[in-house]
Amino acid sequence: MTTTSGTVEYVATPEQMIDAHLTWMRAGGYAEKSVRASRRVLRKAHTELPEGLHAAIGTELAAWLDNPEWVRATKCAYHKHLVRFYRWATNPKDPWMTFDPSADLRAPKVNPGVPRPAGDELVRAAIYDTADPWRINCRLAALGGLRACEIAALRREDVTAEVMHLWGKGDKARAVPTHPLIWELIAPLPPGHIVRRPSGRPPTGDWVSTQTAHYLAAAGIPTKLYPLRHYFASTINQRYGDIRVVQELLGHASVMTTQRYTAVTASRLREAVTVLPFSGSDADDTPSAGPAPSDAAAQPPHRSEASAPPAARRGRRPRRPGRGRP
Known part of the structure; x- marks a missing residue:
């Protein structure tokens, strides 16, 4: 692969391409973890x-994946x-390259996650x-819905008694009310x-997640930070009922x-089913079909012979326009 600088053309190595791509990502605001x-x-x-990487073709990428x-x-x-x-x-x-070997590369299908x-x-x-x-x-x-990376980045000066100012994925800022606990x-x-590491180094999301999981397992509490965040989302959705707020x-x-x-509990599913008719044995549960029609109402109305056209009274079909003699 070649690239130009003014009038000088030179060959870039794959390592140089990767480094340049990472520089582009940082300049574009991608998180350092990404x-x-x-x-x-x-x-x-x-x-x-x-x-x-620089000379791969589509079939090789597909085979590698x-x-x-x-x-x-x-x-x-x-x-x-x-x-x-x-x-x-x-x-x-x-x-940096003349063709894209990933142009026809189909993305692997991933089943949607199940709330846990x-x-x-x-x-x-x-x-x-x-x-x-x-x-x-x-x-x-559990009470703020923070990700592990947000816990690692949170500073004391970002939190007041009313609100927590957070920096989420992609350095996106948001404010979450502070729970009293x-x-x-x-x-x-x-x-x-x-959160402070014993070594004095800045904490990372991976470190916060891993160390908290190890501590909870040692304490006999079989959960992690991710299920606690799911609890936050599911509980607010069930009790507040507005997924946009969540x-x-x-x-x-x-x-x-x-x-x-946001998980839906079995009790909520049962409540939803009970609103259907025929849910009980009482007659009141059966929707009323209205009064039964009388015999007179059930019979289709008959036209009298006086109201029928002359051709129908003589047993012949009415003449269609344009089919008779002039």
């Missing part, structure tokens, strides 16, 4: 493809990184029977990150994503 994931996937693909050891979610994520890279590389305004909120007893144990900082993490997820733990904290609280761009977080 940039790191893209770097890992692109380097993996370049190493494992027969001719490398058809790895039986990968789940469909992994294949879908890898497909997304590849398509974004090749579309960037074949941009006619600044081309934590139960009330697990939530109660997670927000009351745990030690800090894990208790703060659990309350932020959250404020109870955050109010006395000093400025800086709410969408704003969770920071979703599409309400379709929010629907995967």
